[in-house]
Structure formats: C-alpha cells, structure tokens
Amino acid sequence: MAVPPALETPESDGDATSGGPEDLQRQSWTRRTFGAVIENPHFRNLFIGNIFQFGSMQMQLVVRSWLVFHITGSFAALGTVALANAIPGLLLSPVGGLIADRAPKKTIIQSAQIYNMANAAVLAALAAGWLGVELAFWHLFLSSFLQGGVNSIMMPSRQSMISDLVPRDRLMNVIGINSSGQTFMQLVGPGIAGFLIAALSPAAVFGVMAALYFFAVTFTMRLPTKPLYAFAQSDAGRAAKQARSGGRRSNGFKDLKDGMRYVATDPTIRMLIMVNFLIVVVAMPYTMLLAGFVKDILHKGAFEQGILQSVQGLGAVGGSIFIASSASKGRGKMMIGWGALLGVGIVAFSISTSFWITLPIMIFIGAAQAGRMAIGQVLVQSYSEEEYRGRVQSVWFMQFSLVQFGTFLVSILAEFAGPQVAIGGLAALLVLAMGLIALFVPAMRRLD
Structure with a gap:
C-alpha cells in the first residue's frame, strides 16, 4: 500500500494545527472544522x-x-x-x-x-x-x-x-x-x-x-x-534531492520533464490523476450546457437557471465542510464514493423535466462535486513528494481546461442525441466506472 512521503514539521506552537489525529477527534466539531x-x-x-x-x-x-x-x-x-x-x-x-x-x-x-x-x-x-x-x-x-x-x-x-x-x-x-x-x-x-x-x-x-x-x-x-512544513527542509530531503540530481545544477527543461515523468511513473499519483480526469471529462460538461438544458428541457429562463446554480452552491458548501470535519482515513474509498454520487446526481438531473424536482437534485450534485474536488486535493497533496508537488498540482489543474474540451464533445453528442441522453448517458458511464474501480483497483480503496 502506498504511504504518504515522510514530512518534517516544526515543534508545536500551541495552535490548532499542532495536534495529531487523535487530538483532533477529541476536539469539538467547531474547533476541529474551523x-x-x-x-x-x-x-x-x-x-x-x-x-x-x-x-x-x-x-x-x-x-x-x-x-x-x-x-x-x-x-x-x-x-x-x-x-x-x-x-x-x-x-x-x-x-x-x-x-x-x-x-x-x-x-x-x-x-x-x-x-x-x-x-x-x-x-x-x-x-x-x-x-x-x-x-x-x-x-x-x-x-x-x-x-x-x-x-x-x-x-x-x-x-x-x-x-x-x-x-x-x-x-x-x-x-x-x-x-x-x-x-x-x-x-x-x-x-x-x-x-x-x-x-x-x-x-x-x-x-x-x-x-x-x-x-x-x-x-x-x-x-x-x-515553507513551515516541508520534507524538502529536512537533511534527508536535501540529500535525496541531491542524489537524484547527481550533484548537477538544476535545468528548467529537465526539471519539467522529470516532473512529468514522476506523475506518469508514480503509481499512486498516476492513479489519482487518471481517476480525477475521468470524473471531470465525463461529468462536468453539464455545467456548461445548463443554460440550454434549462430552456429546452425544463422550459424555464435565466432567473430559474440562477436559482439552480445558487442551490448547487449551497450543496457545495455543505460538501466542503463535511470533508473539513471528517477523519483522515478511508480517503480513497471516499473519492470513489463521491465520484459515484456525482454520477448518480447527474443521471437524476438528466432524467428530470420538472424544475422543482431538479432543485433538490442540484443540491446533491453540488455536495458531490465539492466533496470530489476536496478529497482529491487532499490525496494528491498527501501522496506527492515535496519536490514535485507543484508540478503534480499543475497537472491536476489541467482539469479546468479539459472541461472545455469535454464540453465541446458532449455538445456535439447533444446535437444528435439530445441533451438528456448526452449528459445522462455519460454520467451513467461514470457510475459504472466508479463501481469497476471499487471492485478491481484495490490500490485506490486502500488509500488513507
């Protein structure tokens, strides 16, 4: 099982971030969360x-x-x-x-x-x-x-x-x-x-x-x-970095290539990136097609679209706070679960033709989307080696650009099959994919 890289930390200064996991569980919900x-x-x-x-x-x-x-x-x-x-x-x-x-x-x-x-x-x-x-x-x-x-x-x-x-x-x-x-x-x-x-x-x-x-x-x-907390600050971190570079001075292009190689060859990081990109490309284009869906399927206008986006935001706040107050265990299973819940929510969204039924569905989708993003960030930062963390984050944030291209492909499909089939069909594939990952990718389930 993959284990997060070791991390040197300064001595406790008495703030809320200095306690270990057991201390956090004994704190009140408010202090543990905020x-x-x-x-x-x-x-x-x-x-x-x-x-x-x-x-x-x-x-x-x-x-x-x-x-x-x-x-x-x-x-x-x-x-x-x-x-x-x-x-x-x-x-x-x-x-x-x-x-x-x-x-x-x-x-x-x-x-x-x-x-x-x-x-x-x-x-x-x-x-x-x-x-x-x-x-x-x-x-x-x-x-x-x-x-x-x-x-x-x-x-x-x-x-x-x-x-x-x-x-x-x-x-x-x-x-x-x-x-x-x-x-x-x-x-x-x-x-x-x-x-x-x-x-x-x-x-x-x-x-x-x-x-x-x-x-x-x-x-x-x-x-x-x-940095106040970084493996790179420690003697072991500096020695490891120097050994990997062979004592040579840093080269920009080589460092960039090394970072991409790290993302491609580290099994845990590669797995997290691939699962996240799958969720993003398949699930998230619905946000860009929302205006057309509201007009053609729900037969509503801009005001109702704004209401749907607002209640989605309420759900997202709830999902984020849930992650903030959760224990740091079983996080790989949580990412699979949030991805599956997002798919289920979008399938329900695509089926609904009623604005009032769609309203609570958007709260559900917002919570799942925020939970997926937050737990994915936690995992990718926890399992990235310190010296590569920025480059790993750069690949992670490509998801925001991939959504635009995914939207283009989904919009083409929607032209031929209709928005309900295009959005709902891909979301159903996401639910299936999360189930297959849960069954056949034990490394993902074991991440803590």
Whole structure:
C-alpha cells in the first residue's frame, strides 16, 4: 500500500494545527472544522486572500460573458472566449508547476494577483470610456487569454502552498475549509456582479474586482516566504534531492520533464490523476450546457437557471465542510464514493423535466462535486513528494481546461442525441466506472 512521503514539521506552537489525529477527534466539531482558520495565522491569511481572489474570479465570469454577448450577440463568441482562457491552461500549467517547485510560492501568487488587479483596472477604464477607446470584443478575448496564462502559472503555487503552512495530518481539514470558501464565493460573487451591472454598469464590476485583488495582495504579503512544513527542509530531503540530481545544477527543461515523468511513473499519483480526469471529462460538461438544458428541457429562463446554480452552491458548501470535519482515513474509498454520487446526481438531473424536482437534485450534485474536488486535493497533496508537488498540482489543474474540451464533445453528442441522453448517458458511464474501480483497483480503496 502506498504511504504518504515522510514530512518534517516544526515543534508545536500551541495552535490548532499542532495536534495529531487523535487530538483532533477529541476536539469539538467547531474547533476541529474551523480551528485552522481561527488559530493558524498563516493559513488564515492565505484563506482570506483566496476568498477575495475567488470572489473577483466569480464576478468576472458573469461580467465578461454578459459583455461578450452584449457586444456580439453570438453564442460562438462566448465559446471562443472560454477556449481562449482554457488553452493557456493546458500549455502553461506544467510551467506553473515547475515554477512552484523552484521559486517562492508567495512571490508567484502576489505577482499574479497584481497582474489581475491591473487587468481589472484597465477593463474598468475601457468600460467607463476613460481611455477614449470603446470596449471591444478583442479586448475581452485578449484579457481572457492572458489571464488564463497567468492563472495557470499561479494556481499550482496557490494550492500547493497549503502544504507549506500546515502539517500533513491537517490537510483534509484545511483543504475542505479552503474549498468551502471558494464555493461560498460561487454563491455570492455572481449575484453581486449581476446587481452591479443592473444598478450601475459593467465598469463598476471591474472596479470592485480590482479592489478585491488589492485586498488579496495585502493578505498574501503576510505569508511566510519559506515553507513551515516541508520534507524538502529536512537533511534527508536535501540529500535525496541531491542524489537524484547527481550533484548537477538544476535545468528548467529537465526539471519539467522529470516532473512529468514522476506523475506518469508514480503509481499512486498516476492513479489519482487518471481517476480525477475521468470524473471531470465525463461529468462536468453539464455545467456548461445548463443554460440550454434549462430552456429546452425544463422550459424555464435565466432567473430559474440562477436559482439552480445558487442551490448547487449551497450543496457545495455543505460538501466542503463535511470533508473539513471528517477523519483522515478511508480517503480513497471516499473519492470513489463521491465520484459515484456525482454520477448518480447527474443521471437524476438528466432524467428530470420538472424544475422543482431538479432543485433538490442540484443540491446533491453540488455536495458531490465539492466533496470530489476536496478529497482529491487532499490525496494528491498527501501522496506527492515535496519536490514535485507543484508540478503534480499543475497537472491536476489541467482539469479546468479539459472541461472545455469535454464540453465541446458532449455538445456535439447533444446535437444528435439530445441533451438528456448526452449528459445522462455519460454520467451513467461514470457510475459504472466508479463501481469497476471499487471492485478491481484495490490500490485506490486502500488509500488513507
């Protein structure tokens, strides 16, 4: 059975992250679930900074889509902007992982946040007409492309830095809490953006986004530059790394290739990545096709679509908090279970033709999706060797780009067979696949 790599940790400083698993079980539910945010100042700063960043990103999804359709009136233009954001993710995510393993993660995160702040400020000025140039489609396309590249470089550092700030036995807790913050902003961010567009203007949305990124930078500035918990800090870690390199100086291309080889050859990491990609490509395209499904199958409009997305967010918050408060055992079985539950939920979604029946189904789907993402993050960070963690995270985050391509394939299938067959059929295959993994991949079941 695979065992997570050894980890050197500093001596306890008395915060909630210093206790072992037995200590955590004796704590109250509140402290066990939220103790890392309350008592660990380093994780708290990262968490609050992420909240501001997630909020800005959710607002951007609304205002950019609204402006693209307002300017062009074309659904194809919406898809083009989405692909413009996704393609750099596939191309540059491995580079972001390499940078995360070689440079201070704090610097990488801050640099990306400062760029995003400037990007939002420029779009605010264009939308307000302050630059003497009318906001055009190509401005939004270019912004989406560049931001996709910047974020794909930053995301491996942002996520893998969690392992630098808390001990290994608290990863399940803090990743669940971090995920709950993200899903909470999925609830409130789009609503704030929609209100600002209606009450003021798109320029106001971009202005608020720039302010949120500014606050994110202020909290990121307080993070430590060096890892507090890392195998790489120990003498054994340095000796192992030096032995693997043969005493030679680091080479960027070779390090990138070594990272990809590690993902491809480490049996546990390879298994986790493959199972996660299977779930993402098969299950997640339904989110991109939701608008058409609501209109053609449920015979409802944009308001009802927003309600469905909001209750899905409520379920996601619940799923994330469940992971944050769960014991750190049987996590491989949990990932299989969450994947199967997600498939069951999407099958039920595809069958339903009633808005009121679909409503509780979306809560179920949101919880399963958040649980799947959080437990997958816990496992991949727990079983990654420290020196490769950033590169592993870069491959993991390719899922967000793969969703765009999976959506394209599912949309083609939906044209010929209808959205219910396309979405529900693939979700049924996901349930079958999770069952086969549970039966015939014992290594996955044994992960703790």
